[in-house]
Amino acid sequence: MKSPKVYVEVIARFDPEGGLFPLEIIWEDGRRYSVDRITAVRKASSLKAGGAGIRYDCIVNSHPTHIFFEEDRWFVERK
Amino acid sequence: MGGRTILHADANSFYASVECLHHPEIRDKPVAVGGDPELRHGIILAKNERAKAAGVKTGEALWQARRKCPNLVIITPHYPLYLRFSRLMREIFYEYSDLVEPFGLDEAWIDVTGSSGLFGSGGGAAIAEQIRLRVKKELGITVSIGVADNKIFSKLGSDIKKPDAVTEITNENYKQLVWPLPASDLLYVGPATGAKLHRYGINTIGELANTDPVFLNSLLGKMGYVLHAFANGLDNSPVERLGEEAVIKSIGNSTTTPRDLVCEQDVRIIYWSLCESVASRLRKHGFLCKGVQISVRDNQLSSFERQCKLERPSALSYDLCEAAMNLFNKNYNWKYPIRGIGVRGIDLISADSAVQLSLFEDEERRRNREKLDSVVDDLRRRFGYFSVCRAVMLKDKALGGLNPTEHTIHPVGYFKPTQ
Numbered sequence: 001m002k003s004p005k006v007y008v009e010v011i012a013r014f015d016p017e018g019g020l021f022p023l024e025i026i027w028e029d030g031r032r033y034s035v036d037r038i039t040a041v042r043k044a045s046s047l048k049a050g051g052a053g054i055r056y057d058c059i060v061n062s063h064p065t066h067i068f069f070e071e072d073r074w075f076v077e078r079k
Numbered sequence: 080m081g082g083r084t085i086l087h088a089d090a091n092s093f094y095a096s097v098e099c100l101h102h103p104e105i106r107d108k109p110v111a112v113g114g115d116p117e118l119r120h121g122i123i124l125a126k127n128e129r130a131k132a133a134g135v136k137t138g139e140a141l142w143q144a145r146r147k148c149p150n151l152v153i154i155t156p157h158y159p160l161y162l163r164f165s166r167l168m169r170e171i172f173y174e175y176s177d178l179v180e181p182f183g184l185d186e187a188w189i190d191v192t193g194s195s196g197l198f199g200s201g202g203g204a205a206i207a208e209q210i211r212l213r214v215k216k217e218l219g220i221t222v223s224i225g226v227a228d229n230k231i232f233s234k235l236g237s238d239i240k241k242p243d244a245v246t247e248i249t250n251e252n253y254k255q256l257v258w259p260l261p262a263s264d265l266l267y268v269g270p271a272t273g274a275k276l277h278r279y280g281i282n283t284i285g286e287l288a289n290t291d292p293v294f295l296n297s298l299l300g301k302m303g304y305v306l307h308a309f310a311n312g313l314d315n316s317p318v319e320r321l322g323e324e325a326v327i328k329s330i331g332n333s334t335t336t337p338r339d340l341v342c343e344q345d346v347r348i349i350y351w352s353l354c355e356s357v358a359s360r361l362r363k364h365g366f367l368c369k370g371v372q373i374s375v376r377d378n379q380l381s382s383f384e385r386q387c388k389l390e391r392p393s394a395l396s397y398d399l400c401e402a403a404m405n406l407f408n409k410n411y412n413w414k415y416p417i418r419g420i421g422v423r424g425i426d427l428i429s430a431d432s433a434v435q436l437s438l439f440e441d442e443e444r445r446r447n448r449e450k451l452d453s454v455v456d457d458l459r460r461r462f463g464y465f466s467v468c469r470a471v472m473l474k475d476k477a478l479g480g481l482n483p484t485e486h487t488i489h490p491v492g493y494f495k496p497t498q
Contacts, residue, residue, distance in 0.1 A: 004103055045219025050101040052167070052218050071163070 002078060005049035010067070010074040022056055022067050025076065033060050035067075044068075049077040084203035085318060086189040087225045087233035088210060090168060091242035093185035094125035096220040097164050098154045109133050110152045113141050114335060122335065122380075124156060128242070138380050164218060171213050175206050180319045186237075188230050190318035207245040215243065229314040232257060235264060235284075253312055258285025265309050270381070272299060272306075284310045330360050331372070333421025337477045339378050340417040343408070344471070348478045350403045351396070351469055353422045356483040358396035359456050361424050367392035367432065368424030371402040377415035385410045386425060392434055397448050399424065 009026040024034045037059040044055035046068055053070035068075050090096065094112040099105060109130035111123045121141040133148035145151055165184040172179045175198065178190035189210075195202045198209060207224040214222045221243035225236020235257055236246040248256055262284055263273040275298060281287050287295075288310035295303030308314060332353045340346050350373075361368060369392045376382035385406045389398060403422045411417075436442060458467045464482050472479030 001104075043217040045100060045217060047100070047219055048103065050103045052100065052164075 004078045005046075005051060005075050006078050007073055007075045008067075020069070022058065022069075022074065025060065025067065025074075035060055036062065039064075046075075046077055049075060051075060083190065083192045083228045084195045085227060085230055085233045086191060086203060086207050086210070087227075087230065087237045088168075088172065088187055088189065088207075088214075088222045089224070089234075089237040089241070090164075090185040090214075091221045091223055092125050092127050092131075093164075093220070094156060094161055095127040095130070097161055098157070099127055100219040101160070102154070105152045105154075108152050109135065109148050109150065110154065111135055111141075111144060112156050113144070113153045114156070164220065167218055168214060168222070171210060171217065175210065178318045178320055186234075188233065188318045204245060204247045207247075211243065211245055227253075227312070229312055230316055230318065231266065231309045231314040232312045234266065235260060238264065248312075254285065257312070258283060258288060258310075260284050262287050262310075265306060267302065267306065267309075272302070275299065329372075329423050329425045329427065330357055330364070330366065330368070331421060331423025332356050332360075332483050333374060333419060333423075334481060334483060335376075335419040336417070337481065340420070340478075343404075344474065345478060346407060346417065346420065347400075347404060348471055348475055349420055349481065350400050350407070350422060351471060352479070352481055352483050353420070354399040354403060355396040355452075355455070355469075357422055357424050358394050358399050358452060359459075361394040361427070362430070362452070362456065365430045366424070366427040367394050367430050367434070368399075369426035369428060370424075371399055371406065372423045372425050373403050373406045374421040374423075375407065375411055375417060376419045378418045379415050380418065382419075383410070388426075390440075391437065392428055392432070394424070394430065394452075395445075395448050396452055 006028060008028070010022045011024040011026075012020055012022050014020055021038060022035050024032055026032050035058045038056055039059065040057040042055055043053070045052035046055070046066065049068070051068060051070050053068045056067045056069070058065050058067055066077060095110050098112055099110055109127065111126040111130050113123045114121055123135060123137050123139055123141065123144050125137060126135045130148060130151055133151070135144045135148050135151060141153060161184055165181075169179060169181060169187065172187055172189050176189050176191045176194050179187055181187045191203055191206050195206060199205045201208070203226040207226050211222055211224055214220060223237050223241035223243065224245045225233040225239065225248060226245065227233040227236055227248040232248045232253060236248045239246045239256060246256070260283060262268050262276050262282060265284060265287070268276070276282070276287065279298065281290055287306060290307065292304050292307040295307050297303070299306065334349065334353065336349055340349065368389065370386055370388045372384055372386035374382060374384045387402060387406055389402055393399065399422065455467055468479065
């Protein structure tokens with residue numbers, strides 16, 4: 001069984017205030033998905049993937065998705 | 080009761096909960112976090128609720144636990160991860176008060192007397208409720224929180240309902256909630272004191288509270304008064320403002336040894352490596368210690384601490400080790416082999432304090448020891464811990480191979496020396 005926690009490559013933007021926002025996710029197989037919109041940013045754990053960090057609630061490919069920033073890595077929950 | 084509002088937050092099965100969060104596949108199994116069986120640090124450090132239900136106990140050997148619970152999942156500890164979650168938890172506490180006193184990695188007192196009006200009308204209990212929910216949501220682990228007007232009752236309160244609960248101890252309910260608890264639940268009632276009290280028919284906190292303090296004083300010395308006050312919720316010790324930048328009160332190091340220690344030489348090897356690490360940290364932080372404290376735990380897991388003053392303040396591994404060995408030889412009878420030992424430099428003073436020189440000690444030799452220690456520090460910094468070691472370490476590869484600098488986690492004592 002594949003791990004429910006997928007560490008992904010992320011292209012992100014820093015704003016001048018130090019805010020950090022994911023722009024694009026690169027999945028394990030190299031497929032790229034752009035983040036259409038970020039709807040909320042909060043600290044949260046992921047019971048599904050197993051981890052905790054800053055959760056970005058995003059719309060990716062018109063699907064709601066959580067992207068987590070955990071210390072110095074990004075992960076998403078495997079569907 | 081008095082005017083303070085103090086919370087005590089206790090992360091439930093902290094190590095096991097953090098592991099379960101990170102391993103969804105084992106969440107519904109009995110899980111224990113235990114030392115590395117390879118290095119024979121083979122005891123249970125924490126367990127989840129299912130393992131607890133199967134009778135697994137903290138402190139017992141891995142093989143004992145496996146016998147009680149054959150399908151027990153044993154995970155080796157990941158200290159950096161626990162440190163991170165401990166820090167994240169404290170960050171949440173700091174949003175409610177700047178008076179946060181951590182007690183180990185998984186517990187803390189939070190004095191919210193000044194801020195209890197800022198978060199709704201519910202006072203301390205409402206803040207506790209917010210913290211409980213936030214820790215669960217943001218960190219994926221649970222805390223139980225006790226609310227009271229003093230540190231002792233809030234700590235007892237956090238133990239009454241768990242996991243994931245808030246218990247408020249008030250003037251009205253403390254006799255129902257706290258007094259029926261066994262006296263041994265109180266801080267500083269260990270097995271010896273507990274047995275003494277039991278001999279006089281004092282088994283619960285309530286019985287202790289209703290015993291004449293003068294009698295307790297005759298039985299236990301001045302701790303008698305302290306415990307009587309604790310049992311009545313008359314503890315006025317403040318929540319110390321401690322954080323990661325905490326003022327250092329002592330520097331210590333302890334270890335569970337790769338195998339049981341059976342003779343003085345074994346003990347000396349370990350004390351050398353611990354004392355080198357403690358002395359080097361004292362020097363790094365610019366301290367000398369005026370006293371040395373040792374702890375010894377035998378393979379029945381019973382333990383004791385002893386301390387002594389040094390002839391003069393020191394940060395020399397030689398001085399620390401001599402003092403530790405002296406204390407050890409005076410106080411241990413080798414009834415059982417030893418499972419773990421520790422040493423700590425106490426009564427710290429700044430390294431640039433004036434120190435009385437001795438007429439009877441060879442100052443030249445002392446200076447040479449200082450030089451030697453600092454050269455060893457430097458070599459280890461540049462070429463790694465094992466680049467240089469004392470010859471005695473080579474007598475036993477397993478014991479001498481211990482690197483005490485790898486991790487150091489110490490709950491602090493409740494009573495702190497004031498300077």
